[in-house]
Amino acid sequence: MYLKSLHKLFKSIGFRLSIGYSSFFILGSVILLMAAYFFLLSTITEQDREGVKSELNELASEYDSGGMKHLNQEVEEDYQFRKKNPFFIRIEESSNRTFKIFSSHLWEEFDVALSEKFALDDTESWISLPANDEDYVLELLSKRLKDGRWLQVGISTEERQKIMGQFREIFALIMFPLILLGFSGGAILSARTLKPIRNIIQTVQSIGIGRMVARVQRTDTGDELDELGRLFNEMLDKISTLVIGMKESLDNVAHDLRTPMTRLRNVAEVALNKRDQDVNICKQALAECIEESDRILKMLNTMMDISEAESGVLTLNRKFVDMSSLVDRVMDMYQYVAEEKNIVLNLIALNELFASVDPDRLSQALANILDNAIKYSSNGGQIDIEIYQSKGDLVIQIKDTGIGILQRDLPRIWDRLFRSDQSRTQKGLGLGLSLVKAIIQAHKGHVEVNSTPGKGSTFTIFLPSIQRDAFKPTQ
Numbered sequence: 001m002y003l004k005s006l007h008k009l010f011k012s013i014g015f016r017l018s019i020g021y022s023s024f025f026i027l028g029s030v031i032l033l034m035a036a037y038f039f040l041l042s043t044i045t046e047q048d049r050e051g052v053k054s055e056l057n058e059l060a061s062e063y064d065s066g067g068m069k070h071l072n073q074e075v076e077e078d079y080q081f082r083k084k085n086p087f088f089i090r091i092e093e094s095s096n097r098t099f100k101i102f103s104s105h106l107w108e109e110f111d112v113a114l115s116e117k118f119a120l121d122d123t124e125s126w127i128s129l130p131a132n133d134e135d136y137v138l139e140l141l142s143k144r145l146k147d148g149r150w151l152q153v154g155i156s157t158e159e160r161q162k163i164m165g166q167f168r169e170i171f172a173l174i175m176f177p178l179i180l181l182g183f184s185g186g187a188i189l190s191a192r193t194l195k196p197i198r199n200i201i202q203t204v205q206s207i208g209i210g211r212m213v214a215r216v217q218r219t220d221t222g223d224e225l226d227e228l229g230r231l232f233n234e235m236l237d238k239i240s241t242l243v244i245g246m247k248e249s250l251d252n253v254a255h256d257l258r259t260p261m262t263r264l265r266n267v268a269e270v271a272l273n274k275r276d277q278d279v280n281i282c283k284q285a286l287a288e289c290i291e292e293s294d295r296i297l298k299m300l301n302t303m304m305d306i307s308e309a310e311s312g313v314l315t316l317n318r319k320f321v322d323m324s325s326l327v328d329r330v331m332d333m334y335q336y337v338a339e340e341k342n343i344v345l346n347l348i349a350l351n352e353l354f355a356s357v358d359p360d361r362l363s364q365a366l367a368n369i370l371d372n373a374i375k376y377s378s379n380g381g382q383i384d385i386e387i388y389q390s391k392g393d394l395v396i397q398i399k400d401t402g403i404g405i406l407q408r409d410l411p412r413i414w415d416r417l418f419r420s421d422q423s424r425t426q427k428g429l430g431l432g433l434s435l436v437k438a439i440i441q442a443h444k445g446h447v448e449v450n451s452t453p454g455k456g457s458t459f460t461i462f463l464p465s466i467q468r469d470a471f472k473p474t475q
Contacts, residue, residue: 017193022186029178033171040167044160049126052141055087056153063091064146075102088138088154091145096120099149110138110156120150129154136161196229203232260292267292302435314442316358323387323394324349326359330366331385334374341379348386355394355463357443365439366396368432369459373400377456393445394465399458405451413449 055078063071071091079086079102088107091099096116101107109131118127120142127140140154199217206214215233271285324347331345338345373383381401388395405413414437436459440447444464451457 015190018183018186018190020186021189022182025185026179026182029182030175037164037167037171041160041164044163048155048157048160049139049141052087052139052153052155055089056141056143056151059089059153060143060145060151063151072102079103085155085159088140088152088156090115090152092116092120092142092150092152094148094150096150107138109134115140115152120144127154131156131158134158196226199229200232203236260295264289264292314361314438316361316442318356318358320354320356321359323353323355323357323396326357326363327366327385327387327396330363330370333367334370338374338383341374341377341381343374343377343380344382346382346384348384350388353387353389353394353465355465357463361439362443365436365461366398368436369398372432373398373402373457376400377402389465392465393462396461396463397458398461399456401456404453404455404457405449406453410449410451 059071059074062074075089078089086103086106088110089102090112093099096118098112098116101112104112110129111132112129114129115127124141127142129138129140131137136157138154138156140152142150142152145151203214215236217229267285267288271282327349328347331347335345370383370385377383377400383401384397384399386395386397386399388397413433415434437447440461440463445462447462448460449457450460
């Protein structure tokens with residue numbers, strides 16, 4: 001069990017991120033410290049060698065101008081000021097034999113005689129003499145004097161090595177807290193980075209056990225993971241809306257199917273229970289059964305048409321038609337119904353406007369809107385249908401003086417089987433406006449609605465308008 005948990009930990013993204021962050025931090029810190037180490041070493045070495053060069057030139061000048069006496073005075077003064085890290089100073093004959101070493105007791109740990117084996121020249125070349133039992137060296141630089149002798153000045157790297165040794169000790173001391181800080185920081189950064197992911201996982205787990213209201217807790221940082229949380233919550237909201245819509249649709253379908261199916265069964269049962277078996281009664285019963293069956297089929301066919309239109313597979317038999325004539329034919333179908341309620345139908349179309357549409361499908365959509373307008377308008381009302389062109393679109397506007405639509409219901413009137421409280425007083429399936437929207441979208445258009453309760457509604461259909469010579473009928 002322990003090994004399984006350990007294996008799971010090693011495979012987790014959090015562990016890998018933590019190791020990645022920690023390794024990057026530790027490696028970066030080590031590289032910076034090493035760079036600082038070599039920079040410090042280079043700087044100290046350069047300072048030491050510049051000091052040797054300056055001292056060599058100054059002493060050579062004193063010797064050339066005042067001889068050995070001036071040189072002795074200058075060396076004594078230098079040793080007074082540089083007791084901690086004095087310069088090695090020696091004069092050699094032209095044959096490389098040592099003439100004099102100043103303060104020779106200070107340089108006993110070096111085998112100075114070895115320097116006599118190196119050939120001296122006028123080029124600036126450094127000579128390194130190792131200490132007898134230590135790991136530091138004596139760095140020497142030579143210069144020819146006017147009398148042919150050689151002046152040699154050097155400096156021990158002992159002080160330099162001590163400074164660098166202290167740096168290495170400090171480096172070793174801070175490595176442990178540096179590693180600890182790296183792993184701690186890596187774990188913290190990993191936890192903060194994966195927090196939105198863990199929130200999403202917890203939300204999904206909560207939804208899995210039935211808590212559909214669970215949402216991802218956002219960090220409000222505005223980064224990509226916070227944006228992911230926002231999008232995930234929006235997706236959950238849409239899914240929740242769809243689930244609620246599906247439940248309501250199923251409830252409505254069950255309710256709307258139950259009534260005709262119950263009537264159909266009752267009619268058939270009554271006909272079967274008649275003892276006299278009158279043919280006319282049986283015919284009447286069959287006629288009523290057919291009527292209820294047609295009602296059910298109409299609902300199912302309408303729902304299938306909506307599904308096909310929304311999925312983009314609805315077949316359109318496009319034709320180049322005059323929209324005024326098409327709308328006029330639809331109005332003729334409802335003229336008698338409108339006259340019964342003393343409702344006036346007006347068509348406003350100043351010019352002939354053509355569009356590539358399926359006349360049957362578009363007539364079906366217009367009929368649904370007009371049917372609702374007449375159904376929910378009171379006696380003596382008025383319905384105006386205006387056709388015009390705007391910004392390259394052909395616009396059909398249907399304005400009524402009916403009861404209007406409540407603001408809270410406006411976003412849902414396009415949903416399948418949705419019926420507002422106001423519409424339940426009238427017969428209907430709740431599919432008319434869903435079919436309207438689906439048909440208009442299948443024509444690459446869109447439909448809008450504005451409504452004021454008690455004053456009426458305005459439905460506006462926008463369809464792409466094309467020139468007649470550009471029309472190509474659907475094969």
